Amino acid sequence: MIIFKSINKLNKEVNFKASIGFVPTMGSLHKGHISLIKSSKKNCEKTLVSIFVNPSQFNKRNDLKNYPRNLDKDIKILKKIKVDYLLTPRVKDIYKNKKSTKIKLNNKDKIMCALHRPGHFEGVLAVINQFLINLRPKYIFFGEKDYQQLLLIKKFLKNKFKTKVLSCSTVRDKNNLALSSRNILLNNKDIKKSSFIANLLIKFKKRIQKNISNKKELNNIINKINNIKKIKVEYLEIRNKNNLSKNYKKNNFKIFLAYYNKKVRLIDNY
Ligand code: PAF
Numbered sequence: 636m637i638i639f640k641s642i643n644k645l646n647k648e649v650n651f652k653a654s655i656g657f658v659p660t661m662g663s664l665h666k667g668h669i670s671l672i673k674s675s676k677k678n679c680e681k682t683l684v685s686i687f688v689n690p691s692q693f694n695k696r697n698d699l700k701n702y703p704r705n706l707d708k709d710i711k712i713l714k715k716i717k718v719d720y721l722l723t724p725r726v727k728d729i730y731k732n733k734k735s736t737k738i739k740l741n742n743k744d745k746i747m748c749a750l751h752r753p754g755h756f757e758g759v760l761a762v763i764n765q766f767l768i769n770l771r772p773k774y775i776f777f778g779e780k781d782y783q784q785l786l787l788i789k790k791f792l793k794n795k796f797k798t799k800v801l802s803c804s805t806v807r808d809k810n811n812l813a814l815s816s817r818n819i820l821l822n823n824k825d826i827k828k829s830s831f832i833a834n835l836l837i838k839f840k841k842r843i844q845k846n847i848s849n850k851k852e853l854n855n856i857i858n859k860i861n862n863i864k865k866i867k868v869e870y871l872e873i874r875n876k877n878n879l880s881k882n883y884k885k886n887n888f889k890i891f892l893a894y895y896n897k898k899v900r901l902i903d904n905y
Contacts, residue, residue: 657772662686663816692758869893
């Protein structure tokens with residue numbers, strides 16, 4: 636694996652005429668990331684992974700400070716699964732000026748995480764924009780755990796870049812907890828609570844799929860989750876999985892959840 640600390644160096648040495656798969660990450664890699672990398676290795680000649688904890692997508696300074704970082708361990712994982720290139724850029728390498736740090740979001744997209752984490756997706760789109768202005772991968776890979784992010788990025792890239800978005804399903808542990816870099820910040824008891832919530836919502840989804848009128852249980856479910864010690868729901872919403880509108884049928888919806896487990900903010904969708 637060749638490790639590049641700067642985009643310019645990478646650009647000089649990597650031939651983007653080959654089909655390159657790009658997996659942008661913020662590190663602390665887990666099996667969710669590995670599934671994206673495996674998909675890239677299957678679909679592309681070469682695979683490029685980036686590890687960059689993107690400051691512009693954090694709306695709280697403490698969240699950025701506490702975001703888990705494990706570069707040495709990540710490098711070992713990437714070498715083991717034979718990734719071709721790793722990019723670990725510095726902030727000033729990505730953002731050359733203030734203007735490049737933010738992209739505007741449509742008002743109608745300001746729902747769920749976009750509403751509760753102002754500036755978050757603007758920062759995500761900004762970093763992806765900077766990457767794709769400089770690099771020309773054939774495919775870019777994202778996980779469905781960050782479903783709202785996935786749809787926003789797809790829309791943003793559509794008419795702007797040739798790079799195609801490919802996505803992979805959420806990877807869950809044996810108790811149905813979605814893998815996330817933030818899970819490192821939880822102890823066993825916290826993890827049990829989060830698995831309980833995941834199973835509750837998986838069952839809720841099945842009940843709605845059987846009979847759409849069961850969606851009226853939503854507020855009860857929110858209360859049930861909020862009654863768990865040190866758990867606080869930020870939002871729990873049922874939306875159309877294609878356009879995130881509130882217009883949905885029993886075969887085209889997803890349930891979206893963001894909540895705090897102690898101080899750790901977690902998201903999932905079912
Ligand atoms: O999903 C993430 O880890 C980040 O939002 C991303 C896409 C790598 C951008 O920093």
